[in-house]
Amino acid sequence: MTSKYLLLLCLFSIAFSEVNGHFLFGPSPDILPAEDVSDECKQMAKEGICEYWNCFIDRWRCSGSHNFQEKSAKRYCENLRQNYAKFDDEGKRFVNESIKCLMRKFLPKYNADTNQCFALEQFGEKEHPKCNLNYGFCTAVKTNAISAMRHAYGASDTLQLFKTLSLCVKQGIIVSVWELLVKIVPGLSNFMQLPHQSR
Numbered sequence: 001m002t003s004k005y006l007l008l009l010c011l012f013s014i015a016f017s018e019v020n021g022h023f024l025f026g027p028s029p030d031i032l033p034a035e036d037v038s039d040e041c042k043q044m045a046k047e048g049i050c051e052y053w054n055c056f057i058d059r060w061r062c063s064g065s066h067n068f069q070e071k072s073a074k075r076y077c078e079n080l081r082q083n084y085a086k087f088d089d090e091g092k093r094f095v096n097e098s099i100k101c102l103m104r105k106f107l108p109k110y111n112a113d114t115n116q117c118f119a120l121e122q123f124g125e126k127e128h129p130k131c132n133l134n135y136g137f138c139t140a141v142k143t144n145a146i147s148a149m150r151h152a153y154g155a156s157d158t159l160q161l162f163k164t165l166s167l168c169v170k171q172g173i174i175v176s177v178w179e180l181l182v183k184i185v186p187g188l189s190n191f192m193q194l195p196h197q198s199r
């Protein structure tokens with residue numbers, strides 16, 4: 001039980017600290033675009049086509065450690081698209097709209113003349129839970145969409161899900177972050193029990 005609360009405490013402090021500990025590494029430098037803006041890519045953002053994130057990644061080359069667009073946005077889009085058929089109607093709408101929402105939010109960044117990789121990451125971490133919230137994550141997660149979500153999300157989405165579920169609780173749509181978090185993230189409950197089992 002103790003480890004469960006420790007993990008929750010950790011997630012909580014990471015989720016709600018604006019700095020995320022990155023202040024230790026100093027300011028992130030401005031970067032310049034490596035590719036021109038493409039109308040085709042902008043159209044993909046409007047239609048919610050995952051390929052848009054490849055356009056973004058090609059134009060804005062960020063290293064692995066601060067690459068929200070590669071590590072989170074692209075993977076998120078592809079995982080949800082791959083599992084689209086598993087969602088009910090409400091869930092399908094959530095998939096389409098939350099994918100488009102995140103792309104729309106990043107469009108001014110895509111078009112920009114300069115960016116900062118760390119700022120992009122912070123922006124993504126802030127906007128992603130809001131897109132989830134605004135397009136029905138909290139209600140979708142209460143229905144059978146949860147089994148589809150279990151396929152679409154992985155352990156590396158834990159923090160993102162935790163933030164989103166916390167917003168759902170704040171809005172009074174669900175009552176418990178933990179209960180849903182362990183239902184969605186594969187292996188999270190096993191992971192939590194591991195120390196007890198191995199003793």
Ligand SMILES: *[C@@H]1O[C@H](CO)[C@@H](O)[C@H](O)[C@H]1NC(C)=O
Binds near residue numbers: 047089092093096
């Ligand atoms: C979701 O998007 C797909 C592909 O663009 C489309 O075929 C489908 O009708 C959309 N579904 C909903 C519920 O909006």
